[in-house]
Amino acid sequence: MxxxxxxxxxxxxxxxxxxxxxxxxxxxxxxxxxxxxxxxxxxxxxxxxxxxxxxxxxxxxxHYAELFEAPGDDSADKFFRAKLLFITLDEKSGKEKKTSQNVLVQAADLRDSIKRLDEGMKGSMMDYTIASVTETAIMDIFHYVVHHKKAGEDKPEYEA
CATH class of the missing domain: 3.10.20 (Ubiquitin-like (UB roll))
Structure with missing residues (x-):
């Protein structure tokens, strides 16, 4: 989803x-x-x-492309919006193209947010530059939780 x-x-x-x-x-x-x-x-x-x-x-x-949260870290009580610039190559023209995406980073302070951002982006194959990092006023994040039924709860009305 x-x-x-x-x-x-x-x-x-x-x-x-x-x-x-x-x-x-x-x-x-x-x-x-x-x-x-x-x-x-x-x-x-x-x-x-x-x-x-x-x-x-x-x-x-x-509009956040990614969230980097810090579950269990009580010191990471702030949320920072980081604007990342990705450099891609236009195959037809051969020119470099910059695209930007915003990500949200949960951290204790500005230095911690950049450290956590770099840590979260380690697996990325794309080169990126941090264009800006700004502290937000966001208090908390509520994820969509899917409630799963226990096995055997959803029985058909008749046996086939």
């Missing part, structure tokens, strides 16, 4: 460290088939963590 990523912004009242309540908008990345499903999924994912009212204030497509 091809991943379709949507950036969903959730607006809610957050109690700050100093005790004051402030309205905040936080972006989350959701793997979904379309905008409708993205909204339903972010509501489902976020509801257990919210104590008061919240709203999904914006949903837009997020």
């Amino acid at each position: 091809n991943n379709e990523w949507f950036e969903c912004k959730v607006k809610y009242e957050k109690t700050m460290e100093n005790g004051l309540v402030k309205k905040v908008t936080e972006p989350y990345l959701v793997d979904a088939l379309n905008f409708t499903e993205a909204e339903a999924r972010i509501i489902e994912e976020i509801t257990p963590f919210m104590t008061g009212a919240f709203e999904v204030s914006d949903i837009k497509r997020a």
Whole structure:
């Protein structure tokens, strides 16, 4: 299945460290088939963590060719958008052509993001250049989870 990523912004009242309540908008990345499903999924994912009212204030497509996550690494609490330039050769004209792709890297800081990006790209056959790396405001990523039925649960109504 091809991943379709949507950036969903959730607006809610957050109690700050100093005790004051402030309205905040936080972006989350959701793997979904379309905008409708993205909204339903972010509501489902976020509801257990919210104590008061919240709203999904914006949903837009997020174009990431690849995600490099750091599961289990609590220090990697930020997400960085890296723009990569790939150099390809046009066989007809013989000229070099640059194409760009955005990838998302979970890391602790800028240096760590570049290290993790290079590590993730090790298996790539294409030459690439890092054009830019920018910290995003993304709070978390929610992947599409396929629920598998246990063996024997899906029995036919009749035996053949």
